[in-house]
Amino acid sequence: MTASSSIITRFAPSPTGFLHIGGARTALFSYLVAKRHGGRFLLRIEDTDRERSTQEAVDAIFEGMDWLGLASDFDPVYQTQRFDRYREVIAQMLEAGTAYYCYCTREELDQMRNEQMARKQKPRYDGRWRPEPGKTLPPPPDDVPPVVRFRNPTEGKVVINDLVRGQIVFDNGELDDLIIARADGTPTYNFCVVIDDWDMNVTHVVRGDDHVNNTPRQINIFQALGGTPPHYAHVPMILGSDGTKLSKRHGALGVMEYRAMGFLPEAMLNYLVRLGWSHGDQELFTRDEMIAKFDFDHVSSSPSRFDMEKAYWVNHQYLKTAPLEKVVPEFEWHLQRMGLDLSGGPGLEDVIVAQRERCRTLLEMAEKSHFLYAELSGYDEKDAAKHLKPETAEVLEALVTKLSALPEWQAEAIHQCVHAVAEERELKLGKVAQPIRVAVVGMAVSPPIDQTLMLLGRTRTLARLEAAVEHIRNRSEQH
Secondary structure (H helix, E strand, C coil), X not given: CCCCCCCEEEECXXXXXXXXXXXXXXXXXXXXXXXXXXXXXXXXXXXXXXXXXXXXXXXXXXXXXXXXXXXXXXXXXXXXXXXXXXXXHHHHXXXXXXXXXXXXXXXXXXXXXXXXXXXXXXXXXXXXXXXXXXXXXXXXXXXXXXXXXXXXXXXXXXXXXXXXXXEEEEEHHHCCCCEEECCCCCECHHHHHHHHHHHCCCCEEEEEHHHHHHHXXXXXXXXXXXXXXXXXXXXXXXXXXXXXXXXXXXCCCEHHHHHHCCCCXXXXXXXXXXXXXXXXXXXXXXXHHHHHHCCHHHECCCCEECCXXXXXXXXXXXXXXXXXXXXXXXXXXXXXXXXXXXXXXXXXXXXXXXXXXXXXXXXXXXXXXXXHCCCCCCCCHHHHHHHCCCCHHHHHHHHHHHHHCCCCCCHHHHHHHHHXXXXXXXXXXXXXXXXXXXXXXXXXXXXXXXXXXXXXXXHHHHHHHHHHHXXXXXXXXXX
């Protein structure tokens, strides 16, 4: 492959469900190929399956692509808006003799298949309505609406120089005449794909290797129309961590479910690009690095395995190092989903800096930051029993006195107050810090105590410390 602005790739999902991990990886590989070579990337919605296609699924695809930042360089194309074009080409093929009407009924096709299987032959259309020199066809029945079949070559071979799998050869004698238009006139998948790729000047098709058997048929249709087939790259499937077919328990979720789980879009792209592609031992890539380094020479022809723990690890690396302007919108999205009012709490950038080292996901970060934007609903039972003891009340009261006197609410000054209280009572720092955490966070886990109190703010900190003192004394009276 050489750099050329004429390179065009496409991602062409069927809107019958969410944008899943395999589809997202295909979209990413297609996007990277185009961008690396100065070409263009397009999105095509293959919605000819009217029974299964839904607007909800279309919206989910757009939402997932938008979140991942895989923008199309053209307006999205819908196959259902191109039916006139498909009918036009089918009419031309009928006239040219590269397609023909077939009047077989469903019963005839079933019988044909059953007889072939009884003879231990591969089930296939036997060409009974295919026009041939010297062959006399029966008169078309009036009560059977015909399908249109492509007149596939019966001799020669189709050679695919696959960019991932290498050379793949199919014998035309093994391919039957596939239907390109159903009895109701609607065109079929293998036909529409060819016309779309032809009209849109698609040069490189990246798709799953479950499409390999479709490719020789599509190439033959291209050649019958006088077109040049694109280059094909069939990428292997993604398996679960145990080597079986990827399922929900392995992580076969919709892309937007990963957003809900707290993944950053850049981390998701980084994890996806490494599912089947490598660049030496490098694990982490910026988008620009992916574009600069991606090539098919290093796409594996073997299935990759989805490892949820590795995905979490990649996400954590991004959380720790990503520019704050990339993290803030996603973090805010999670907090807002929790119904929190962010106006009275600390700045999101400060919270991210305080939490990013200890949180693998934004969801975890949001859950651990909930106390900064909402009133405490109570204390963790075990932590309260361990740290909010009767003797703790005086420690917390002394801290309230010192913190109240601070001229400025700064981390260093808060740190000195906590140390002073510990020294005055000859306590280890943990014996002071842990009760403070439970008092202000509700549990014994938080960022460093000076950062925690600074983020919480003077008013909320003092109110929660005083409430904890009252809680301790009430419990003591009850016992």
